[in-house]
Amino acid sequence: MNYEGINNESEGKHMSKTPEKKSKIATMAEGELHPHVLIFPLPLQGPVNATFKLAELLSLSGISVTFLLTDHIHGRLNRHTNLQSRLRQYPGFRIKTISDGLPADHPREGNRYMELFDSLKAKTRPLFKEMLCAYEDSPPGPVTCIISDGILDFTGDVADEVGVPIFFIRTYSPTCLWIFFCLPKLVQSGELPFHGDDDLDEAVKGVPGMETFLRRRDLPEFCRSGDITDPKFKLYAAEGKGLLNSRSRGLILNTFEELDGSILAEIRNVCPNLYTVGPLHAALRTKLKSSETTPFPSSSSNSLWPEDRSCLAWLDKQPRKSVIYVSFGSIATLTKHQLMEFWHGLVNSEQRFLWVFRREPLAVKDSPTEIPADLEESTKERGFIVGWAPQEEVLAHPAMGGFVTHCGWNSTIESVSEGVPMVSWPYFLDQQVNSRFVEAVYNVGLDMKDTCDRVIIEKMVRDLMVEKKDELLQRAEEMAGMARRSLVEGGSSFCNFQRLVNDIKKSSSSRVHYP
Numbered sequence: 146m147n148y149e150g151i152n153n154e155s156e157g158k159h160m161s162k163t164p165e166k167k168s169k170i171a172t173m174a175e176g177e178l179h180p181h182v183l184i185f186p187l188p189l190q191g192p193v194n195a196t197f198k199l200a201e202l203l204s205l206s207g208i209s210v211t212f213l214l215t216d217h218i219h220g221r222l223n224r225h226t227n228l229q230s231r232l233r234q235y236p237g238f239r240i241k242t243i244s245d246g247l248p249a250d251h252p253r254e255g256n257r258y259m260e261l262f263d264s265l266k267a268k269t270r271p272l273f274k275e276m277l278c279a280y281e282d283s284p285p286g287p288v289t290c291i292i293s294d295g296i297l298d299f300t301g302d303v304a305d306e307v308g309v310p311i312f313f314i315r316t317y318s319p320t321c322l323w324i325f326f327c328l329p330k331l332v333q334s335g336e337l338p339f340h341g342d343d344d345l346d347e348a349v350k351g352v353p354g355m356e357t358f359l360r361r362r363d364l365p366e367f368c369r370s371g372d373i374t375d376p377k378f379k380l381y382a383a384e385g386k387g388l389l390n391s392r393s394r395g396l397i398l399n400t401f402e403e404l405d406g407s408i409l410a411e412i413r414n415v416c417p418n419l420y421t422v423g424p425l426h427a428a429l430r431t432k433l434k435s436s437e438t439t440p441f442p443s444s445s446s447n448s449l450w451p452e453d454r455s456c457l458a459w460l461d462k463q464p465r466k467s468v469i470y471v472s473f474g475s476i477a478t479l480t481k482h483q484l485m486e487f488w489h490g491l492v493n494s495e496q497r498f499l500w501v502f503r504r505e506p507l508a509v510k511d512s513p514t515e516i517p518a519d520l521e522e523s524t525k526e527r528g529f530i531v532g533w534a535p536q537e538e539v540l541a542h543p544a545m546g547g548f549v550t551h552c553g554w555n556s557t558i559e560s561v562s563e564g565v566p567m568v569s570w571p572y573f574l575d576q577q578v579n580s581r582f583v584e585a586v587y588n589v590g591l592d593m594k595d596t597c598d599r600v601i602i603e604k605m606v607r608d609l610m611v612e613k614k615d616e617l618l619q620r621a622e623e624m625a626g627m628a629r630r631s632l633v634e635g636g637s638s639f640c641n642f643q644r645l646v647n648d649i650k651k652s653s654s655s656r657v658h659y660p
Contacts, residue, residue: 178286178287178289178653179209179285179286179289179653180207180208180209180289180290180649180650180652180653181208181209181210181211181280181285181286181287181288181289181290181653182203182208182209182210182211182288182289182290182291182292182649183210183211183213183277183280183288183290183291183292184196184199184200184203184210184211184212184213184291184292184293185213185273185291185292185293185294185297185300186212186213186214186294186314186316187294187296187297187316188214188215188217188218188245188253188261188265189253189254189258189261190474191316191317191474191553191554191555192294192316193214193218193222194555195316195399195425195426195554195555196212196292196294196314196316197212198425198426198428198429199292199314199397199422199425200212200238201231201235201238201429202422202425202428202429202432202642203646203649204235204236204237204238205235205432205433205436206646208237208646208649208650209237209238209239209285209286210235210237210238210239211239211240211241211280211285211288212238212239212240212241213240213241213242213243213273213276214240214241214242214243215242215243215244215245215269216242216243216244216245217245217247217249217253219240219242224451225451225452228240237285239285241276243269243272243273243276244268244269244272245261245264245265245268245269246264246265246267246268246269247260247261247264259376259377259380262296262380265297265299266298266299269299270299270302270303273299273300273303274303274306274307277291277303277307277309278307288309289309289310289649289652289653290309290310290311290312290649290652290653291304291309291310291311291312292311292312292313292314292397293311293312293313293314294313294314294315294316295313295314295315295384295393295396296315296380296384298383301313301392301393304392305392310392310394310652311392311393311394312393312394312395312396312397312420312645312648312649313393313395313396313397314396314397314398314399315396315397315398316399316554316555317553317554317574317575318400318405318554318557318575318578318579318582319398319400319405319408319409319412319421320355320405320408320575320578320579320582321365321554321574321575321578321579322384322398322412322575323352323354323355323408323411323412324352324355324364324365324578325381325382325384326384326412326415327351327352327353328368328378328381328382329382330351331349331351331352332373332382334351336349336350336351337368337373338368338370338371338372338373339361339368339369339371340369340370340371343361344361345360345361345362345369345595346360346361346362347360347361348360349361349363349364353411354407354408354410354411355408358581358585358586359578359581360581362577362594362595363577363578363580363581363594364577364578365381365573365574365575365577365578366572366573366574366577367381367573394418394648394652395418395419395420395645395648396412396416396418396419396420397419397420397422397645398419398420398421398422398423399422399423399424399425399554399555399558400421400423400424400558401421401423401424401627401628401631401632401636401637401638402421402631402637402638402641403627403628403630403631403637404558404561404587404624404627404628405421409421419641420641420642420644420645421637421638421641422638422641422642422645423558423638424558424559424561424562424628424632424638426537426555426558426559426562427562427628427629427632428632428638428642431632431633451532451533452533452534452535453531453532453533453534454535455531456499456529456531456534456535456539457535457538457539457542459499459529460499460539460542460544460545461544463497463544464544465543465544466543466544466545466546466614466618467496467497467544467546467610468496468497468498468499468542468544468545468546468547469491469494469496469497469498469499469546469547469548469549469606469609469610470498470499470501470534470539470540470545470547470548470549470565471487471491471498471499471500471501471548471549471550472500472501472534472536472548472549472550472551472556473501473550473551473570473572474550474551474553474556474572477551477572477573482597483597485599486597486598486599486602487549487597487599487602488520488524489520489599489602489603490598490599490600490601490602490603490605490606491528491549491602491603491606492519492520492523492524492527492528493599493603494602494603494606494607494610495527495607496527496606496607496610496611497527497528498527498528498529499528499529499530499531499534499539500528500529500530500531501530501531501532501533501534501536502530502531502532536556536559537559540559540560540563540565541563545563545565546565546566546609546610546614546618547565547566547567547568547606547609547610548560548565548566548567548568548590549567549568549570549605549606550567550568550569550570551569551570551571551572551576552567552569552570552571552576552579552580552583553575553576553579554575554579557579557583560589560621561587561589561621561624561625561628562624562625562628562629563625564618564621564622564624564625564626565621566589566590566609566614566617566618566620566621567583567589567590567591567609568590568591568593568605568606568609569583569584569590569591569592569593569594570593570594570597571594577594580592580593580594581594587620587624588617588620589617589620589621589624590609590617590621591605591608591609591613593605
C-alpha cells in the first residue's frame with residue numbers, strides 16, 4: 146500500500162489504542178474531526194472514471210479525500226493521464242493504493258472479470274481494514290466517512306467493524322439497479338430462469354415501472370443462461386439485500402431526477418435515501434468553470450488507455466452535426482465477423498464517422514490481417530480511426546451528430562447531457578436495459594441489440610443521421626437542457642449534491658466506536 150503526497154513515515158502504522166488515546170479520539174469525534182472521506186471505486190474503467198469525478202467535486206467542497214485505487218489501476222492511470230498535475234489543484238486530495246490480489250498479467254476484464262470480485266473479497270478486505278485503522282494515527286487523520294462501490298459489499302462489513310459511516314455509490318444505471326433488486330421476485334414469479342433460445346421478445350411483467358416495455362432481451366445478459374446458480378446471477382441478485390442489510394447512510398447515483406424519476410421512485414420504496422448527483426462529468430465541468438481558485442483543466446480524463454487527441458483536429462474540419470462517433474467502451478470485444486459487419490455498415494451508410502478501435506489483444510478476437518481495399522479507401526475519405534479517444538470532448542464537439550455505442554452508463558449519460566442521439570449495441574450487464582430506455586423511454590436513439598448485420602447497421606446509421614435526424618436531435622437537445630438545469634443552483638442534482646456534502650460533514654461527528 147502506498148501514499149501519494151503523504152509522508153511515508155506513516156506507511157503501515159497501526160498502533161493499538163490506549164484508553165487515553167481512545168478517549169481523546171472519541172472526544173474529537175463528537176464534533177471536532179475534519180471531514181475526511183475515503184472513496185473506494187470498483188477497479189474498472191467506467192466506475193473509476195465516474196467516481197473520480199465525484200471525489201474531485203467533494204474536494205472542491207472542502208472535504209479531505211483519500212481515493213483508493215488498486216495498484217493495477219493506479220499504474221494505468223499514471224501512464225495515460227495527467228494525474229499528478231490534476232491532484233495539485235485539490236488541496237487535501239490524496240491517492241492511496243491497495244492490492245487486488247491478482248497477478249500482474251491477469252486481464253481483470255472481459256470473461257474473467259468475476260475473478261476480480263472474488264480476489265477483492267478474499268485478499269483486499271483485510272488490507273482495507275488495516276488501512277482504515279492506520280489512518281487513526283497518521284495524516285490526514287481518521288477517516289470520518291467511506292464512499293464505496295455498492296458491489297464491494299465487504300467494505301460495508303469493515304465499516305461496521307471499525308465504526309465508520311458509509312455511503313454506497315453505484316455507477317451503472319438506476320434502471321439496471323432496480324432490475325437487480327427485482328431478480329429474486331422474478332425467480333419467485335417464474336419469469337426467471339429462461340434460456341437464450343427462448344422467445345426473447347416475451348414481455349417481463351415483474352419489474353415495477355417497466356411493465357409496459359421491458360422484454361426478456363432487455364435483461365442483463367446473464368439472465369439468458371437459464372441457470373440462476375450462475376455466479377454472476379448470484380452476485381447481482383444479492384445487490385438489493387446487501388444495500389438493505391448494511392448500515393449505509395444512503396446511495397449515490399450518477400443520474401438526474403428528470404431523466405430517471407419514475408424508476409428512482411421505485412428504488413426509494415426500498416432504499417429511501419438517494420443522492421442523484423449526475424451527470425457527474427458535467428457537474429465537475431460546471432463546478433470548475435465557476436471556481437475562482439481552481440483553474441479549469443484542459444482535460445479531466447481518467448482513461449486507462451492512451452488517448453489519441455488528433456481526432457479533435459479532424460473533427461474541427463467537419464461540418465456541424467455531420468459525424469457519427471463509434472465506440473464500444475473499455476470491455477466489449479468484437480469477433481472478426483462483427484468487426485467487418487460494422488465496418489461495411491458504416492462505410493455503406495455514406496456518413497462521416499470517428500471510430501474508436503482498441504488496439505490491445507482483447508479488443509477484437511481473430512483480428513483480420515488484411516483490410517479490403519474498398520473499406521480502406523472509403524475510410525480514408527470519410528472516416529477516422531483511433532485506438533482511444535477523449536470521449537467527453539468528442540461528444541461535446543459541434544461536429545458530433547450521433548453515437549453508435551455499447552450503452553454503458555457513462556457513455557449513455559454523457560451522450561444524453563451533450564444532446565447526441567444514439568444507436569445502441571449493448572454488450573453486457575446494464576447495457577441491455579440502457580439501450581431499451583434510450584429508445585423506448587428517453588426517445589433519444591435506436592436499439593440495435595442482438596443483431597450485427599451490415600444492412601441493419603447501415604439502415605440504423607442512416608436513420609440516425611438522415612431519416613430521423615431532426616426528431617431525434619430535437620428530443621436529445623431537450624434532454625440535454627434538462628441535464629444542464631439540474632446542475633445549476635436550485636436544480637435537482639445541485640441540491641442533492643449539497644445535501645450529500647452536508648451529510649458527509651455531519652458524519653465527522655458520528656464516529657463513536659473504534660477498534
